[in-house]
Amino acid sequence: MTNKEILLSALRYEEPPRVPWVPYVGVHGAYLIGKDADEYLKSADLIYQGVCIAKEEYNPDGLPIVFDLQIEAEALGCELKWAKDNPPSVIGHVLNDVPLSELKIPTEKDGRIPVVMEATERLVKEFKDEIALLGLICGPFTLGLHLMGSKMISKMVKNPDEVAEVFEFCSQVCKAMAEMYLKRGVEVIAIVDPMTSQISPQMFDKFVLNSYNPTTELVRQYNGRSLLFVCGDATRVVPNLCKVDTDGFAFDENIDMAYAAEEARKHRKVFCGNLPLTVGLLFGEVEDNIKFAQDCINIGRGPGFVLAPGCDLPYHCSVENMKAVVNLVHQG
Amino acid sequence: MKEALLEKLSNFIAEGDAEEALKVVEEALAAGIPPLEILDKGGTRGMDIVNERYDNGEAFLPELVVAGDAMTEVVQKIFSQMDEAETKANKIGTVVIGQAEGDVHDIGKNIVAALLAVNGFEVHDLGIDVPVKKFVEKAEEVGANIIACSTLLTTSMPYLEDVVHLLTDMGKRDKYFYIVGGGPVTTGFAEQMKADGWGRTAFDAVELCKRLVKNGTPGTKLEIVDSQPSN
Ligand code: B12
Numbered sequence: 001m002t003n004k005e006i007l008l009s010a011l012r013y014e015e016p017p018r019v020p021w022v023p024y025v026g027v028h029g030a031y032l033i034g035k036d037a038d039e040y041l042k043s044a045d046l047i048y049q050g051v052c053i054a055k056e057e058y059n060p061d062g063l064p065i066v067f068d069l070q071i072e073a074e075a076l077g078c079e080l081k082w083a084k085d086n087p088p089s090v091i092g093h094v095l096n097d098v099p100l101s102e103l104k105i106p107t108e109k110d111g112r113i114p115v116v117m118e119a120t121e122r123l124v125k126e127f128k129d130e131i132a133l134l135g136l137i138c139g140p141f142t143l144g145l146h147l148m149g150s151k152m153i154s155k156m157v158k159n160p161d162e163v164a165e166v167f168e169f170c171s172q173v174c175k176a177m178a179e180m181y182l183k184r185g186v187e188v189i190a191i192v193d194p195m196t197s198q199i200s201p202q203m204f205d206k207f208v209l210n211s212y213n214p215t216t217e218l219v220r221q222y223n224g225r226s227l228l229f230v231c232g233d234a235t236r237v238v239p240n241l242c243k244v245d246t247d248g249f250a251f252d253e254n255i256d257m258a259y260a261a262e263e264a265r266k267h268r269k270v271f272c273g274n275l276p277l278t279v280g281l282l283f284g285e286v287e288d289n290i291k292f293a294q295d296c297i298n299i300g301r302g303p304g305f306v307l308a309p310g311c312d313l314p315y316h317c318s319v320e321n322m323k324a325v326v327n328l329v330h331q332g
Numbered sequence: 333m334k335e336a337l338l339e340k341l342s343n344f345i346a347e348g349d350a351e352e353a354l355k356v357v358e359e360a361l362a363a364g365i366p367p368l369e370i371l372d373k374g375g376t377r378g379m380d381i382v383n384e385r386y387d388n389g390e391a392f393l394p395e396l397v398v399a400g401d402a403m404t405e406v407v408q409k410i411f412s413q414m415d416e417a418e419t420k421a422n423k424i425g426t427v428v429i430g431q432a433e434g435d436v437h438d439i440g441k442n443i444v445a446a447l448l449a450v451n452g453f454e455v456h457d458l459g460i461d462v463p464v465k466k467f468v469e470k471a472e473e474v475g476a477n478i479i480a481c482s483t484l485l486t487t488s489m490p491y492l493e494d495v496v497h498l499l500t501d502m503g504k505r506d507k508y509f510y511i512v513g514g515g516p517v518t519t520g521f522a523e524q525m526k527a528d529g530w531g532r533t534a535f536d537a538v539e540l541c542k543r544l545v546k547n548g549t550p551g552t553k554l555e556i557v558d559s560q561p562s563n
Contacts, residue, residue, distance in 0.1 A: 081436070150397075153394050157348055198393040198439075314486075
């Protein structure tokens with residue numbers, strides 16, 4: 001089996017011959033090629049180089065093309081602030097100035113989408129069937145927060161209809177982005193929605209659960225696989241994550257792996273995680289990271305499990321620590 | 333009747349129902365209950381209720397935020413009933429707060445700011461991604477006694493320390509209480525940079541500021557308020 005087949009097999013909820021491994025290299029790719037994050041995320045050429053080096057260094061089964069949750073918001077008119085060692089942040093929320101009815105679903109020409117799509121085409125061609133590429137898109141909740149700012153949170157209680165409209169729009173944006181990746185041959189779509197850890201199971205069902213459906217249905221039409229990435233302590237919504245129409249979900253160290261594995265298996269859902277980022281890969285020692293990875297594998301081993309970091313790898317993530325995990329995956 | 337009214341108020345606040353809460357405040361004022369008692373036994377109690385629910389996982393971020401909003405309206409209403417002298421006499425302190433440079437997370441910081449404001453502090457919120465210099469400049473401008481800095485990003489933690497350095501360099505370290513908080517900020521880190529206070533939650537931040545203005549001396553020791561020490 002090629003690396004790509006190993007991952008796709010797990011994403012079909014099978015048990016491949018070894019544990020699949022997907023390091024979420026985002027701005028860490030910039031670090032690997034000695035560039036700043038801002039320059040990297042604006043250049044198809046640098047993204048291409050960063051992902052190629054990540055493939056050489058970390059022997060992965062799959063890699064994200066870009067990990068930047070601000071691409072869609074930027075294309076929709078939100079103002080960004082750039083950083084050298086992080087993805088950019090949204091500092092201007094477009095719905096403060098423009099009504100929702102005036103926003104248009106982004107096209108392949110807007111913002112940095114052309115950059116990302118150029119990198120996608122080159123990487124698909126380069127990697128063919130060696131490893132899988134993941135098209136990451138900003139989830140509807142997190143995109144809504146970018147567009148509206150944090151007043152979206154109180155409006156979930158005070159003005160649910162308005163929020164529902166924003167969700168509706170954002171889920172169409174997700175679908176449009178997914179299609180751009182899928183038609184270029186990307187087989188795995190990951191919807192990244194970190195905000196989902198901050199709401200109750202009831203609110204999750206009300207606003208979030210079905211907002212992924214337009215995207216997941218499209219992914220199925222293309223015979224692709226879909227994942228939902230959450231972040232933060234989403235323990236209370238784990239049962240809801242199992243109801244989401246994606247093939248599975250990915251989570252960080254704030255969720256207990258044993259619990260997530262148990263729930264996921266009940267519903268035959270794929271689950272990916274959850275190597276600790278800050279205390280592990282960024283600042284931990286090699287031995288700590290081997291232990292963290294071994295613990296994850298021990299608990300996760302079986303159908304539908306993918307070993308992955310909790311979230312986007314920090315820019316300065318230790319290459320040595322990463323390689324310790326790589327060794328474990330390929331030899332242990 | 334008084335007890336019943338105050339209980340009603342606390343429940344409406346905990347539910348985040350500002351409209352009903354304000355009606356009860358009117359009723360309570362008309363019934364001659366002193367404004368500060370309404371605030372303390374009705375309002376603050378309401379926030380305690382939602383805090384407990386949040387800790388138990390029964391309430392989540394949106395519930396916490398709307399309760400905070402309702403409380404803000406109640407406080408404004410009550411202060412508008414008091415004359416200036418009374419309001420001043422009840423002001424506990426002035427806080428300049430902001431999210432550290434490079435960091436745009438603002439949900440937690442907003443809650444801290446809102447809770448401080450409803451608990452008798454005058455709050456100046458500098459927003460997100462605030463340059464180190466700005467904290468001190470604003471504190472000087474408004475005559476604050478507390479500077480509060482929040483971050484959720486490990487990469488912004490050095491800026492927290494820079495605020496202390498700047499204060500020291502300017503010879504103003506003994507003029508302000510400096511408090512820090514947010515995900516990656518540990519008590520150890522706060523201790524090492526010689527902050528005056530650390531709190532885990534927004535409620536802890538309120539207790540912390542109260543303690544500092546009551547008994548503390550800036551630049552002497554770290555005060556810790558931690559409502560969930562096991563975490
Ligand atoms: C929501 C969220 C976002 C939203 C933020 C929206 C907004 N308007 O705030 C978005 C999607 C934009 C976002 C972006 C990013 N995020 Co983010 N995010 C989160 C998440 C899921 C929840 C944060 C939150 O709002 N919690 C709820 C509030 C109520 O809690 P709180 O902020 O902790 O505040 C409480 C206490 O800390 C305390 N407190 C806070 N401040 C202060 C101050 C004082 C003085 C005191 C006493 C107390 C105190 O009181 C508050 C209330 O009780 C966390 C996950 C987590 N575990 O927290 C990640 C998290 C904070 N993000 C993280 C990261 C890495 C990022 C990004 C870099 C991601 C990326 N690769 O693009 C960007 C950074 C952008 C930037 N430059 O700032 C990491 C940080 C890791 C680290 N240690 O450095 C986390 C921990 C996720 C993870 N596991 O990796 N994020």
